[in-house]
Amino acid sequence: MRFTKMHGAGNDFVVLDRRDGSPLPPRHELAHMADRHTGIGCDQLMILTPAQRPGSVAGYRIVNQDGSDAGQCGNGARCLAAWLHRDGALQREGVLDSPAGPVFARVLDEGFEVSLSAPRFDAPSIPMTGVSSDESGHRLRVGDCDVRFGAVSMGNPHVVIEVDEITAAPVELAATLQSHPAFPGGCNVGFVQRVTRAHLRLRVIERGVGETLACGSGACAAHAWLHHQGRVDEHTAIDLPGGRLGATWAGGREEPVRLSGPATFVFEGTWNS
Ligand SMILES: N[C@H](CCC[C@H](N)C(=O)O)C(=O)O
Numbered sequence: 001m002r003f004t005k006m007h008g009a010g011n012d013f014v015v016l017d018r019r020d021g022s023p024l025p026p027r028h029e030l031a032h033m034a035d036r037h038t039g040i041g042c043d044q045l046m047i048l049t050p051a052q053r054p055g056s057v058a059g060y061r062i063v064n065q066d067g068s069d070a071g072q073c074g075n076g077a078r079c080l081a082a083w084l085h086r087d088g089a090l091q092r093e094g095v096l097d098s099p100a101g102p103v104f105a106r107v108l109d110e111g112f113e114v115s116l117s118a119p120r121f122d123a124p125s126i127p128m129t130g131v132s133s134d135e136s137g138h139r140l141r142v143g144d145c146d147v148r149f150g151a152v153s154m155g156n157p158h159v160v161i162e163v164d165e166i167t168a169a170p171v172e173l174a175a176t177l178q179s180h181p182a183f184p185g186g187c188n189v190g191f192v193q194r195v196t197r198a199h200l201r202l203r204v205i206e207r208g209v210g211e212t213l214a215c216g217s218g219a220c221a222a223h224a225w226l227h228h229q230g231r232v233d234e235h236t237a238i239d240l241p242g243g244r245l246g247a248t249w250a251g252g253r254e255e256p257v258r259l260s261g262p263a264t265f266v267f268e269g270t271w272n273s
Contacts, residue, residue, distance in 0.1 A: 001025070001273060003033070004083060005040060005266040008075035010213025010242020012266070014042040015083050019058055021050050029273055031067035040271065043209045046076040048083075052097040057090050057105075059097035064208025072100045072155030074216020074259045075245075078112040081105035082263035085112075100155025104256070112263045115256035116217060119224035119249065120153040127157070131182050136229070142176050150225035154257065157187040157207070158221035166193040166201040174205035188215060192222040194231060200238045213242025220257040223247035 004015040014033055018024060024047060025033075033039045042065065049059040060080055062070040077096060084090035085107050093106040096114075104115040123129065128151050131138045137150050150160040159177055163169045169191035178186050186207045193201040202222050204215035219238045226232040227249055234250040245261040 001271045002268070003040065003271055004268050005042070006079040006083065006264060007242075007266060008078050008214065008216065008263045009240060009245055009261050011075040011215060012042045012213075013076050013079050014040050014045045015079065016045060016047045019048050019050055024061070025273060027063070027067045030063045031065070033271060034063070034065040034067075040269065043206065043212050044070065044073055044076050046073065046080055048080060053095070053102065055095065056097045056102065057084055057094040061099060064206070066208045068208040069099070070156050070208065072098060072116060072217050074114060074116055074154070074220055075214060075261070075263075076216070077103050077105065077114040077116070078216065078259065078261060079263045081107070081112045081114060082265070086265070098155065108260060111261050113258055113260040114216075115258050116220055117155050118252070118254050118256055119221065119228070121151065121225075121228060123151070125153040126151045126187070127184055128182055129184065140177070140180065140182055142173055142180070145170075145173065147173060147177070150229070152221035152225050154217040154220050154224075156217055157183060157185055158218055159183075159187045159189045160222050160225040161189065161191050162226075163191050163193055166191060166203060169203055171203065171205060171211065178205070178207060188218055188221075190215070190218040190222050192226070194226060197231070197233045198236055200226070200232070200236050202238050202240050204240070214240040214245060214261075216245060216259045216261070219245045219247050220249070220259050224249050224257055227251055
């Protein structure tokens with residue numbers, strides 16, 4: 001089975017081409033491919049599938065390192081745009097059918113951009129239940145801590161916790177939040193430091209993976225949440241441990257969040273199943 005290893009700001013992927021509609025390998029085999037010790041190693045497998053809508057370039061599915069499905073993956077979508085561009089299937093721009101709906105992909109002079117869905121902040125969209133909320137956000141008791149956070153669906157669930165200093169973020173809270181009954185589908189947990197109205201620092205502990213070097217939908221969620229609170233401008237540069245991403249959203253209810261950044265080819269290979 002041919003595969004391509006890629007990364008976007010250190011968030012790494014195994015890309016499989018199933019645009020011919022052939023069946024996917026079983027889930028345990030996908031998790032084996034993602035394993036960093038006994039497999040190829042990646043945060044997510046990005047699987048190209050046949051287009052679902054007339055005019056779309058391709059569809060895709062996302063499988064986390066632990067074999068679970070995800071509804072969206074911003075950096076993975078950017079890497080697929082780069083893959084399809086190299087393949088000749090995507091010229092300057094085109095639509096990809098993601099599990100969360102259409103994603104508009106664009107080749108930039110430097111890097112690749114995708115327009116993910118409009119952010120959703122309501123509890124059922126996350127999904128999230130049993131938390132106390134006011135206009136400044138949500139709160140949840142986790143052990144001795146009163147955790148205040150934002151919640152955003154980017155097609156996948158994100159908790160956004162603002163911290164004063166990213167190096168001192170209480171990342172150990174993430175595991176408890178991820179398995180908390182308040183989030184029946186689990187969640188990705190981002191810790192964000194607002195440096196200025198146009199510059200953020202972010203770390204994301206991903207559902208189904210652990211801490212990643214970057215998370216595109218997490219970057220969009222952090223930007224959208226802070227913009228929703230009136231605390232950042234329309235565009236932010238977001239520094240993650242693996243590199244810089246850009247997020248753009250001016251607050252329109254149906255306006256997609258745009259995510260830009262690098263998409264890099266690492267190697268091609270054959271997996272012997
Ligand atoms: N790395 C991805 C997110 C994967 C999402 C996944 N961990 C989940 O929602 O379960 C990104 O760039 O958006």
